[in-house]
Amino acid sequence: MSMKIASLQNPLVKRLIKLQDKARERKKTGLFTIEGLRELSLAIAGDYQVKSILYVPEVVGLDQLSKIATSPLINFFKISKEVYKKLAYREGTEGMIAVIKAKNHHLEQIKINNKNPLVLIVEAPEKPGNIGALLRTADAANVDAVFIANPTTDLYNSNIIRSSVGCVFTNQIAMGSSSEIRSYLKEKNIRIFCATLTENSKVYHTQNFTKATAIVVGTEATGLSEEWYQDGSQSIIIPMRGEIDSMNVSVAAGILVFEAVKQRFTSS
Numbered sequence: 001m002s003m004k005i006a007s008l009q010n011p012l013v014k015r016l017i018k019l020q021d022k023a024r025e026r027k028k029t030g031l032f033t034i035e036g037l038r039e040l041s042l043a044i045a046g047d048y049q050v051k052s053i054l055y056v057p058e059v060v061g062l063d064q065l066s067k068i069a070t071s072p073l074i075n076f077f078k079i080s081k082e083v084y085k086k087l088a089y090r091e092g093t094e095g096m097i098a099v100i101k102a103k104n105h106h107l108e109q110i111k112i113n114n115k116n117p118l119v120l121i122v123e124a125p126e127k128p129g130n131i132g133a134l135l136r137t138a139d140a141a142n143v144d145a146v147f148i149a150n151p152t153t154d155l156y157n158s159n160i161i162r163s164s165v166g167c168v169f170t171n172q173i174a175m176g177s178s179s180e181i182r183s184y185l186k187e188k189n190i191r192i193f194c195a196t197l198t199e200n201s202k203v204y205h206t207q208n209f210t211k212a213t214a215i216v217v218g219t220e221a222t223g224l225s226e227e228w229y230q231d232g233s234q235s236i237i238i239p240m241r242g243e244i245d246s247m248n249v250s251v252a253a254g255i256l257v258f259e260a261v262k263q264r265f266t267s268s
Contacts, residue, residue: 002076032156046169059095132163133250209260
């Protein structure tokens with residue numbers, strides 16, 4: 001059974017708008033919203049708890065949603081097209097919006113079973129589009145974990161979820177300070193490779209990424225903080241053949257991560 005919401009003044013609608021617009025509200029409530037059947041399916045597969053689903057019955061049926069979201073604890077709400085238009089960030093998302101419980105992303109939550117893990121680390125990313133693209137790269141390469149060091153942007157920002165096409169749910173993600181993540185890597189005996197432009201950098205494809213490897217990238221504007229270059233970290237560089245000396249962080253990460261994937265494939 002589902003309740004009907006037709007008014008933009010409904011208290012739930014107002015709460016959801018606030019949830020979508022305010023990172024502080026998401027942090028306070030521990031909730032966020034997603035839209036689209038693919039994102040819903042990926043969130044459920046990623047063991048996220050669905051609290052509520054709002055849907056336009058003329059677009060998607062309750063029977064279809066119930067096959068994806070099977071928990072008896074989920075609240076279903078029929079909404080009008082007007083309400084959906086107010087809540088939806090993009091067109092063509094199959095007429096449904098879900099309210100999801102956030103996970104915590106502490107370092108100790110990460111489970112790495114691979115003897116020679118490959119992890120991607122990005123320090124202080126700001127742009128949701130870049131974060132989304134990095135998560136898509138991580139998913140495509142099937143890395144063991146993604147670490148966000150010194151995070152500046154809420155992971156459950158709607159723009160990150162949208163630009164990641166749901167890969168925020170398919171990756172193991174942890175957040176912490178750069179020093180905390182460095183300590184974690186040291187404890188796990190994972191070698192650190194830092195993407196940088198420094199003079200002692202080695203060309204990336206000359207390095208061995210088949211052992212336990214962490215590839216670290218920073219922002220295009222400021223690069224990585226100095227602490228990443230300590231304790232045996234290796235600086236690596238992607239040679240540039242044009243006039244500029246940097247590229248988009250998600251593109252750079254893709255080149256480096258897939259070099260590691262290629263090495264592991266050819267050595268197996």
